[in-house]
Amino acid sequence: MKAEHINPFLRSVVNTFSTMLSCEARRGEITLAKSNTQSYPISGVIGLSGKAAGTVVINLSQEVALKAASAMLMTELTSLDDDVIDAVGELANMVAGQAKAELEEYELSVSLPNVITGGGHEIRFPSDAQPITVPFDTDFGPLLLVVGLMPVCEPVSA
Amino acid sequence: MKAEHINPFLRSVVNTFSTMLSCEARRGEITLAKSNTQSYPISGVIGLSGKAAGTVVINLSQEVALKAASAMLMTELTSLDDDVIDAVGELANMVAGQAKAELEEYELSVSLPNVITGGGHEIRFPSDAQPITVPFDTDFGPLLLVVGLMPVCEPVSA
Numbered sequence: 001m002k003a004e005h006i007n008p009f010l011r012s013v014v015n016t017f018s019t020m021l022s023c024e025a026r027r028g029e030i031t032l033a034k035s036n037t038q039s040y041p042i043s044g045v046i047g048l049s050g051k052a053a054g055t056v057v058i059n060l061s062q063e064v065a066l067k068a069a070s071a072m073l074m075t076e077l078t079s080l081d082d083d084v085i086d087a088v089g090e091l092a093n094m095v096a097g098q099a100k101a102e103l104e105e106y107e108l109s110v111s112l113p114n115v116i117t118g119g120g121h122e123i124r125f126p127s128d129a130q131p132i133t134v135p136f137d138t139d140f141g142p143l144l145l146v147v148g149l150m151p152v153c154e155p156v157s158a
Numbered sequence: 159m160k161a162e163h164i165n166p167f168l169r170s171v172v173n174t175f176s177t178m179l180s181c182e183a184r185r186g187e188i189t190l191a192k193s194n195t196q197s198y199p200i201s202g203v204i205g206l207s208g209k210a211a212g213t214v215v216i217n218l219s220q221e222v223a224l225k226a227a228s229a230m231l232m233t234e235l236t237s238l239d240d241d242v243i244d245a246v247g248e249l250a251n252m253v254a255g256q257a258k259a260e261l262e263e264y265e266l267s268v269s270l271p272n273v274i275t276g277g278g279h280e281i282r283f284p285s286d287a288q289p290i291t292v293p294f295d296t297d298f299g300p301l302l303l304v305v306g307l308m309p310v311c312e313p314v315s316a
Contacts, residue, residue: 048270112287112307116280152267
């Protein structure tokens with residue numbers, strides 16, 4: 001993906017955490033990872049399609065997931081139940097949704113969000129997709145944003 | 159998702175395996191699984207979006223993934239390298255692509271395919287998505303197809 005396309009996603013993480021969770025998120029250094037070894041056991045994943053095809057991953061520890069879900073739902077959640085899973089999916093949805101609005105030229109729409117659980121899971125991208133990984137340090141703890149986005153070459157009917 | 163919408167995906171698995179891999183795939187019984195505990199360690203995942211939002215998952219053992227990739231690339235592959243990962247993603251892409259052509263009313267397009275690896279990973283859907291799981295018995299071994307698809311309520315601009 002083109003490096004300049006990562007910026008809407010970076011802004012979106014900061015805005016989503018600030019407005020939805022009242023939580024500050026500070027971005028770290030961008031890395032180009034060929035294979036994405038996920039560092040945390042919970043990933044919110046959402047697909048993007050339109051004139052580009054992509055995937056947005058928010059990779060979280062259980063602690064960050066519980067704190068974020070508790071803030072979103074304004075109740076204290078202590079185990080990885082359906083509410084927390086839905087909240088992590090919704091977080092991925094909000095990050096993707098806000099970013100796609102800034103990437104108008106691709107007329108993107110979002111798939112269903114999924115949440116992958118399981119320590120040691122890896123989310124791998126097509127070998128030509130060159131996803132970008134960005135660590136964030138938030139008031140809830142650290143997380144990773146992984147984004148891959150590729151223009152679609154075939155004509156897309158309106 | 160509506161049960162009748164699963165049929166294009168079932169046909170697509172059978173057709174894709176037959177035409178691309180020269181492999182017969184026989185479907186088993188459809189189940190409605192609330193939470194999708196993935197039974198095999200490799201999942202090809204692709205998002206669908208348009209007038210509906212969805213996810214298609216092809217869940218495979220390493221053995222089936224290697225045999226399918228070897229058949230697609232017409233060479234014998236013995237370890238889970240980038241070629242195999244790309245082939246599993248492409249398999250998910252073909253299954254989703256053929257099915258979306260039959261679901262014209264939703265004007266679906268596909269996200270980037272991702273491949274999730276890691277024994278014990280679970281792919282969870284939003285709690286209101288009601289994904290459908292269908293086991294297949296193929297000449298390469300067993301696999302699972304998991305599909306969730308929900309109409310999008312907001313107006314979609316063309």
